[in-house]
Structure formats: structure tokens, C-alpha cells
Amino acid sequence: MPLQGNIRDFSTTQLLNLINLAGKTGTLTIFEGVPTAEKDAMGGVKMAPGKERARVAFKVGKLIHAALDDQDGNLVSVLNKTGKLTVEQARIIRERASNTSDKALALLLINANYVTQKDVVSSVQQHTLDVVYDLLSWHEGPFRFDDDSLPSADRIMVPIDLENVIIEGARRIKQNEVLLAEIPNLDLALKFPENAKEKYKGVHLSVEEWRIVSFVNPKNTMRQIAKANNMSDMEMRRIIYGLLQAGLVLLVKPPQTQQLDGRRVVPMAPAVQETVVRRLIDRIRSI
Amino acid sequence: MQQVKMIITGPFSSGKTEFINAISEIEVVSTERSISSELERTVKDATTVAMDFGRITVDEDLVLYLFGTPGQRRFDFMWEILAEGMLGFVVMVDSTKPETFREAKSILETFRAYAPTPYVVAANKQDLPDAWKTDDLRIALRIEEGVKLLPCVAVQKESVKNVLLELLYSILEEMEST
Numbered sequence: 001m002p003l004q005g006n007i008r009d010f011s012t013t014q015l016l017n018l019i020n021l022a023g024k025t026g027t028l029t030i031f032e033g034v035p036t037a038e039k040d041a042m043g044g045v046k047m048a049p050g051k052e053r054a055r056v057a058f059k060v061g062k063l064i065h066a067a068l069d070d071q072d073g074n075l076v077s078v079l080n081k082t083g084k085l086t087v088e089q090a091r092i093i094r095e096r097a098s099n100t101s102d103k104a105l106a107l108l109l110i111n112a113n114y115v116t117q118k119d120v121v122s123s124v125q126q127h128t129l130d131v132v133y134d135l136l137s138w139h140e141g142p143f144r145f146d147d148d149s150l151p152s153a154d155r156i157m158v159p160i161d162l163e164n165v166i167i168e169g170a171r172r173i174k175q176n177e178v179l180l181a182e183i184p185n186l187d188l189a190l191k192f193p194e195n196a197k198e199k200y201k202g203v204h205l206s207v208e209e210w211r212i213v214s215f216v217n218p219k220n221t222m223r224q225i226a227k228a229n230n231m232s233d234m235e236m237r238r239i240i241y242g243l244l245q246a247g248l249v250l251l252v253k254p255p256q257t258q259q260l261d262g263r264r265v266v267p268m269a270p271a272v273q274e275t276v277v278r279r280l281i282d283r284i285r286s287i
Numbered sequence: 288m289q290q291v292k293m294i295i296t297g298p299f300s301s302g303k304t305e306f307i308n309a310i311s312e313i314e315v316v317s318t319e320r321s322i323s324s325e326l327e328r329t330v331k332d333a334t335t336v337a338m339d340f341g342r343i344t345v346d347e348d349l350v351l352y353l354f355g356t357p358g359q360r361r362f363d364f365m366w367e368i369l370a371e372g373m374l375g376f377v378v379m380v381d382s383t384k385p386e387t388f389r390e391a392k393s394i395l396e397t398f399r400a401y402a403p404t405p406y407v408v409a410a411n412k413q414d415l416p417d418a419w420k421t422d423d424l425r426i427a428l429r430i431e432e433g434v435k436l437l438p439c440v441a442v443q444k445e446s447v448k449n450v451l452l453e454l455l456y457s458i459l460e461e462m463e464s465t
Binding site: 001003004005006008009010014017018021022040041042044181182184185244250251272274276277278279280281282283284285287 | 289291298299300310343344345346349351374381384385386387388389390393396416417418419420422423426427429431444448451452455456458459462463
């Protein structure tokens with residue numbers, strides 16, 4: 001069964017994070033939401049999938065293709081949009097090569113010296129990113145991820161690392177409530193993941209993001225880091241959200257704090273002996 | 288007689304009552320009431336108001352109590368009381384309802400902050416076709432690698448036994464390491 005839900009509950013940025021970390025191959029489809037009479041478990045209106053709005057394909061956790069339903073995403077339009085083909089050139093090519101696949105057309109255009117291979121790759125890459133950045137701003141719509149489903153082989157697919165896309169997605173979040181829900185507690189600290197060197201390779205961080213990264217240490221709470229950098233809580237949350245979603249930092253409890261969010265630490269169970277736990281295990285096994 | 292307590296927590300309708308029902312030796316002392324809200328009624332007909340209460344007797348000297356927390360946030364004042372003296376806790380997640388994942392993560396963090404006791408996450412309803420896989424849930428809920436995230440079908444006794452045993456193994460490991 002495909003992975004499914006609604007980007008209202010599990011955002012596009014979170015989906016990209018999941019696909020990236022799980023190294024998934026397949027296609028994410030986002031639909032128009034059609035309201036139903038039912039409510040979901042959190043009391044929201046349950047949306048049924050309607051018309052397709054976007055399809056985004058991934059291979060082993062990398063973005064390889066993206067298309068909006070209402071946008072002409074063929075190679076000629078993409079090259080025209082990036083200024084590699086003039087309107088007139090695009091019109092003529094469309095007339096003469098209407099049944100030619102993108103891959104075959106790219107070869108023809110390169111051989112005819114209209115464009116270079118680099119032009120094709122950079123234009124397709126930019127188009128793919130533009131589509132994904134567009135859908136990062138969507139806040140509603142059922143989605144489905146179909147494992148192993150990929151666009152036809154005649155499409156041009158350029159692999160793009162998702163870390164930078166995820167961080168850009170976090171920079172574009174305008175709703176503070178999303179950030180508050182994701183990072184309610186700034187009294188937690190940050191640490192680097194085990195494969196940090198590999199993770200940070202090729203990642204483009206802003207000056208503010210690098211400043212935060214330079215303070216990452218399980219001894220520093222996010223609140224302390226924000227204060228040290230003269231940063232508001234929301235600015236801090238936005239940056240941390242991006243770093244977290246891209247898998248560049250992890251949340252940890254700082255050693256000096258047992259109590260979080262002002263909550264009371266409840267009394268622990270009276271000392272229980274190992275033999276008691278072993279008796280419980282034996283009893284449950286026997287049920 | 289020694290009494291030990293485990294908490295079964297999780298969002299509204301995640302399967303806590305079914306979990307306790309599947310293994311308790313007594314009929315669960317359930318405080319389920321008819322749901323007052325129209326919204327909640329569409330998901331299920333009754334919900335746990337204060338707590339569910341199940342029991343597993345080991346012998347005449349030792350009893351394990353399972354307490355199910357109320358899932359709705361308006362009863363969360365009860366959580367802290369229920370958490371006192373717990374040996375460990377299980378966080379139930381409905382694998383078919385991504386709209387509850389954020390709430391599940393929030394509940395997990397709340398209970399983690401109450402006491403540094405071992406816990407496991409039970410990915411419930413894994414028998415349903417639209418259930419998210421446990422590997423995907425681990426990423427979605429940002430569950431650390433060292434924390435057990437177990438597939439679960441709360442209406443099946445063997446599945447519930449497995450979750451409780453894994454929690455007890457974690458408790459044992461922690462005892463042995465300290």
C-alpha cells in the first residue's frame with residue numbers, strides 16, 4: 001500500500017525529509033483536496049484525493065523529476081523559460097518535433113549546436129527545483145507516494161540532493177504555528193548526526209544558519225544559542241526546523257536539565273529489583 | 288504485595304483501550320464514556336475519560352497494573368498523576384492516521400519529560416492496508432535509533448505481549464547497565 005496522507009498534517013518538507021532519509025525510490029503525487037462529510041482523527045475535514053496537482057519523482061532519496069499538472073514541462077518550454085531558446089526557436093522546434101521525446105530532442109538540439117549539454121542539465125534542474133519550491137508553499141492536499149513508480153525513461157532526469165531543497169523549504173515557512181508545533185521546546189540542545197561530515201558535504205547554508213551550526217553542542221540549549229546570536233525564538237525555530245528536517249542536527253536533552261517546559265518530574269517507581277522484572281517477563285510469556 | 292505500573296499512552300483513538308483489553312486478566316475497568324463531541328463521535332463511539340485499568344497477576348506477591356491514559360488533550364491534567372511511579376511506558380500510534388503523528392510525538396515528549404524511564408513506541412493497526420511502515424514512522428516521528436518502535440495490532444494478544452516484553456527487556460537492559 002502506498003504511503004498516503006494530507007500535506008496539511010505531514011508537510012511537503014517533512015515528506016522530502018522522509019524520502020531523503022529512507023532513500024526512497026518512487027513518485028509523490030499531490031492532489032486537489034475534495035472535502036468529504038467525514039472528519040479525521042484530529043477533527044479536521046477529511047479530504048478525498050481529487051485532480052492531480054503535481055508529481056515529483058525520486059531515485060534512492062534524490063529528487064529526479066517534478067511536474068505541475070497545469071504547467072507545460074516539456075524540454076522546449078523549459079529551455080525557453082531559462083532563455084536558452086528564443087520564443088521563435090521554441091515555436092519552430094515544437095512544430096517540427098512535436099512527437100519527439102525530451103531525451104531525443106535534447107540530443108538533436110545539442111548536435112545542432114542550439115544548446116549545450118550543460119544548458120539542458122541546468123535548465124531541467126532549475127525547472128525541477130522551481131516546481132518543488134512552488135509546492136513547498138502548499139498547505140493542503142492529499143498525497144500518495146508510490147514506491148518504485150518512475151517517469152518514463154524518455155524524460156530527462158537530473159538527480160538533485162534533497163538537503164538544500166529541505167533547508168530552502170524551511171526558509172519559506174511563513175506560519176509560526178507550524179514551527180511552534182514542530183519545535184515547542186527551546187530548552188533542548190542539539191548535536192550532530194553520526195555521519196555529519198557526509199551530511200554537510202554540498203549543503204549551502206546562510207550566514208545565520210552557519211552561526212547556529214557553530215554553536216551545536218549537547219551542552220547548549222537552543223534558547224541559549226538564540227540568545228548568544230541575538231535571534232528571536234521564531235527565527236531560531238525556523239533555522240533549526242530546516243536543519244532538523246535535512247538531518248543535519250539532532251535534538252537531545254541537555255545534561256543539566258531534567259525538567260522540561262516547566263513540567264514537574266514525577267516520582268520514579270520505587271526501586272524494582274531485576275528479579276521482579278524477570279518474573280514479569282516470565283508471566284507475560286506464559287499468557 | 289508488590290505492585291508495579293506501566294502506562295499505555297498515545298493520541299485519541301490510537302488503540303490504548305484495545306491494547307489493555309487484549310492482555311488484562313480482569314475485564315478492563317474502563318472509564319469509557321459516550322463521546323460528547325460530534326467530531327470525536329465520527330471516529331469512535333466511546334473514549335477513555337480518566338483511565339483504563341488492566342491487571343496481570345504474577346503470583347500472590349506481585350501484580351502488574353496497566354494504566355491507559357485518556358487520549359484527548361483536555362484530560363491531560365491526568366497524565367502527570369498517572370505517570371507517578373511508572374516502571375515504563377508504551378506510546379501507541381495509529382499507523383494509518385498521519386494527522387495524529389504530531390500529537391503522538393508531543394505526548395511522547397511529555398511523558399519522557401515526566402521521568403527518565405524506558406519506553407517503546409507501538410505502531411498500531413499494522414494489519415490495515417493503509418498503515419505506514421515502521422521504518423517510515425521512525426523518521427516521521429523522529430524516534431531515535433536506540434528506541435524500540437514495534438509493529439503492533441492491539442486487538443491481538445500475541446502482538447500486545449511482544450510490545451510489553453520488549454519494554455520489559457529495555458527495563459532489564461537499563462538495570463543491568465547501571
